[in-house]
Amino acid sequence: xxxVARSSRSLLALAMLWLACGEPPEPVVPPSDDPVAxxxxxxSVWIRWQAAGPEKVRVFVGDDPDAIARDxxxxxxxxxxxxxxxxxEDRRPYFALVPENGRALIVAERLLPLEGxxxxxxxxxxxxxxxxxxxxxxxxRSDQLGDLTxxxxxxxxxxxxxxxxxxxxxxxREASPDRLGASGSPRTVNPDISDERFAxxxxxxxxxxxxxxxxDFTNLLIEGNRAFARxxxxxxxxxxxxxxxxxxLPLVFHCTAGKDRAGFGAVLLLIALGVPEKxxxxxxxxxxxxxxxxxxxxxxxxxxxxxxxTDIQRIRPLFxxxxxxxxxxxxxxxxxxxxxxxxxxxGLGLTPERRAALQDLLLE
Numbered sequence: 236x237x238x239v240a241r242s243s244r245s246l247l248a249l250a251m252l253w254l255a256c257g258e259p260p261e262p263v264v265p266p267s268d269d270p271v272a273x274x275x276x277x278x279s280v281w282i283r284w285q286a287a288g289p290e291k292v293r294v295f296v297g298d299d300p301d302a303i304a305r306d307x308x309x310x311x312x313x314x315x316x317x318x319x320x321x322x323x324e325d326r327r328p329y330f331a332l333v334p335e336n337g338r339a340l341i342v343a344e345r346l347l348p349l350e351g352x353x354x355x356x357x358x359x360x361x362x363x364x365x366x367x368x369x370x371x372x373x374x375x376r377s378d379q380l381g382d383l384t385x386x387x388x389x390x391x392x393x394x395x396x397x398x399x400x401x402x403x404x405x406x407x408r409e410a411s412p413d414r415l416g417a418s419g420s421p422r423t424v425n426p427d428i429s430d431e432r433f434a435x436x437x438x439x440x441x442x443x444x445x446x447x448x449x450x451d452f453t454n455l456l457i458e459g460n461r462a463f464a465r466x467x468x469x470x471x472x473x474x475x476x477x478x479x480x481x482x483x484l485p486l487v488f489h490c491t492a493g494k495d496r497a498g499f500g501a502v503l504l505l506i507a508l509g510v511p512e513k514x515x516x517x518x519x520x521x522x523x524x525x526x527x528x529x530x531x532x533x534x535x536x537x538x539x540x541x542x543x544x545t546d547i548q549r550i551r552p553l554f555x556x557x558x559x560x561x562x563x564x565x566x567x568x569x570x571x572x573x574x575x576x577x578x579x580x581x582g583l584g585l586t587p588e589r590r591a592a593l594q595d596l597l598l599e
Contacts, residue, residue, distance in 0.1 A: 351382035354493035363509035378493030400488035404429030426470035445544025
């Protein structure tokens with residue numbers, strides 16, 4: 236007879252088919268005075284720039300954020316908003332918002348519309364303390380890429396991604412290898428961030444059996460984030476070196492869910508670029524609203540696959556993000572090195588000269 240865990244895994248596989256065929260989630264609009272572009276369920280893109288006020292702002296569109304032609308406007312913001320329809324499906328749109336007075340800004344969708352990756356996000360657009368902004372279309376963060384569809388692969392090919400930085404362990408990569416298209420394009424780098432305390436195979440079996448014991452899953456994630464900052468400086472230093480190299484850009488970095496290992500990596504990169512810590516943490520926390528529909532459906536799948544033995548409220552912390560998680564990583568780095576700037580320099584080897592070069596490369 237098959238084991239309970241094996242039977243549960245079979246049920247989980249069947250239930251995941253339901254997960255893949257569910258209704259698309261409602262669009263999420265990040266709270267921000269900066270301009271945002273959000274894809275709607277009908278394929279249109281809604282642009283909002285509340286800080287523009289009543290001033291007329293013309294909108295232009297192009298597929299290269301560094302070269303958007305301004306000879307023909309596609310419309311103007313009215314009361315700070317514009318819905319753009321009938322966009323070409325074969326390329327990613329970037330929008331130039333040009334006010335009558337003041338500096339033009341580039342905006343694009345932060346969450347990209349991929350079928351096989353639910354947390355694939357562009358780190359562009361964030362303002363820095365010195366008045367610059369992170370360039371769009373250069374660095375992306377994501378969940379695992381093993382479920383990408385053919386349409387997704389074509390979409391990513393148009394983004395011109397050259398490098399994939401996969402933080403997952405070898406076991407995770409073998410269980411769900413990235414689907415990246417032609418061999419060698421893009422190239423893959425594996426700064427392995429794994430810890431036996433968080434062995435997912437064992438954890439999955441326990442969850443599906445309903446045998447959760449006295450595990451505190453919130454504390455598990457807090458301890459995991461402390462370990463990221465304390466024990467994996469070599470891996471995160473490797474990641475930052477990739478971001479420094481023009482030949483490795485555009486770059487996507489990811490883990491399994493795109494929220495923990497990749498989440499700390501995103502915070503490190505944004506802070507290194509001069510983005511205020513609060514904004515870097517806000518990007519980390521965006522995983523919550525961006526993935527809430529996927530998380531709720533996943534929890535229901537687990538409830539079904541475990542034959543209703545698993546208390547999904549107890550395991551919920553595993554599937555989300557909390558301020559306490561990322562604060563545990565940041566506080567650990569600051570306690571050990573004195574500040575995040577010192578952590579970047581002494582812990583990760585990002586000298587002031589290299590940091591300035593990184594900023595010149597990725598800021599505009």
